[in-house]
Amino acid sequence: MTLRIGIAGISGRMGRLLSEEVAAAGATLAGGTGRNDDAEALFAGSDAVIDFTNAATAEAHAALAARHGRPLILGSSGLSSTQEAAVAEAARSVPVVYAANFSPGVALLFAMAERMAAVLPPEQYDAEIVEMHHRQKVDAPSGTAIGLGRAVARGRGRTLEEVGMESGRDGHTGPRATGPIGFAALRGGQVVGEHTLLFAAGSEHIALTHRSFDRRVYATGAVRAALWAAKQPPGLYDMKHVLGMG
Ligand SMILES: NC(=O)C1=CN([C@@H]2O[C@H](COP(=O)(O)OP(=O)(O)OC[C@H]3O[C@@H](n4cnc5c(N)ncnc54)[C@H](OP(=O)(O)O)[C@@H]3O)[C@@H](O)[C@H]2O)C=CC1
Numbered sequence: 001m002t003l004r005i006g007i008a009g010i011s012g013r014m015g016r017l018l019s020e021e022v023a024a025a026g027a028t029l030a031g032g033t034g035r036n037d038d039a040e041a042l043f044a045g046s047d048a049v050i051d052f053t054n055a056a057t058a059e060a061h062a063a064l065a066a067r068h069g070r071p072l073i074l075g076s077s078g079l080s081s082t083q084e085a086a087v088a089e090a091a092r093s094v095p096v097v098y099a100a101n102f103s104p105g106v107a108l109l110f111a112m113a114e115r116m117a118a119v120l121p122p123e124q125y126d127a128e129i130v131e132m133h134h135r136q137k138v139d140a141p142s143g144t145a146i147g148l149g150r151a152v153a154r155g156r157g158r159t160l161e162e163v164g165m166e167s168g169r170d171g172h173t174g175p176r177a178t179g180p181i182g183f184a185a186l187r188g189g190q191v192v193g194e195h196t197l198l199f200a201a202g203s204e205h206i207a208l209t210h211r212s213f214d215r216r217v218y219a220t221g222a223v224r225a226a227l228w229a230a231k232q233p234p235g236l237y238d239m240k241h242v243l244g245m246g
C-alpha cells in the first residue's frame with residue numbers, strides 16, 4: 001500500500017508543488033488544508049503530514065501529529081524558541097523531520113559551515129551571513145540563515161544564543177564585535193532563495209554560496225523526508241538524517 005501523505009498549506013507556493021511531488025514519488029495525496037480547513041481530519045486521514053504554512057500553525061500541527069501518532073515533516077520557518085520546544089516535545093512520541101531547508105545542497109552547506117568554523121578561529125575570522133528572498137517572504141532572517149548560524153556556532157563549540165546574532169546594523173554601530181555572527185536579509189522580486197556564508201579575516205575572505213533556482217527542490221526533499229520518516233522511530237530529525245549524513 002502506498003503512503004498517504006497530507007499537505008498542510010496545500011494552496012501555497014510550496015503546497016502546490018508538494019501535491020505534484022507526492023504523485024511523482026508514487027505516494028497518495030491524502031488531502032490538504034488551508035487556513036479555514038479541518039486540520040484534525042487531515043491528520044486522522046493521513047499516514048504522514050507535510051507542513052509548509054507558518055510558525056503558529058506549525059506549532060499547532062506538531063501537537064496534532066503527536067495526538068494522532070503521525071510523522072510530521074515540518075518546513076515552516078520563523079518559529080520562536082517556544083514553538084521549537086513544542087516541536088521537540090511532539091518528536092518524543094512521533095518522528096518529526098524539521099528542516100530549515102529541504103534541499104540536499106543546503107544540507108551539505110550546513111556540514112561544510114560547521115567544519116570550516118571549527119578550523120577558522122573566531123578572533124580572526126568574522127562570520128557574516130547574507131540571504132535574499134522574494135518579496136512575499138514574511139520572516140527574517142530566513143530559517144536557512146539561522147540554520148547556518150547554528151552550524152557555525154556548533155563548529156565553534158557553542159550555541160548561536162551563546163555567540164550572539166548581530167542583525168539590522170544601521171546608524172552609528174561602532175566597530176564590529178568579535179564573536180557574534182552577522183546577519184543581513186535582502187528582499188525583492190521573485191528570488192527563490194540565496195544564502196552566502198562569509199568568513200572575513202584581515203588578509204583573506206572565504207565564502208560559501210547556495211542558490212535555489214526552483215523551489216521544487218524543497219518539495220522533492222520534503223516528500224523524500226516523508227517516505228523516510230514513515231519508517232523511523234519517534235525523534236527529531238533533519239535533512240542530514242534523511243540523506244544519511246547524520
Ligand atoms: N524548509 C524549506 O525547505 C522551505 C521552507 N519554506 C517555508 O514554508 C512556509 C510556507 O512558504 P510558502 O509556500 O512560500 O508560503 P505561502 O504563503 O505561499 O503558503 C503558505 C500557505 O499556508 C496556508 N495556511 C496559513 N495558515 C494555515 C493553517 N492554519 N492551516 C493550513 N494552511 C494554512 C496559507 O493559506 P492562506 O493563503 O489562506 O493564508 C498559504 O496557502 C514559510 O514559512 C517558508 O519560509 C518555504 C520554502 C522552503
Ligand SMILES: O=C(O)C1=N[C@H](C(=O)O)C[C@H](O)C1
Pocket residue numbers: 077078100101133137141142143144145192193194
Ligand atoms: O520562504 C521561502 O521561500 C524559503 N524559506 C526557507 C527559509 O526561511 O530558509 C527556505 C528557503 O530559503 C525558501
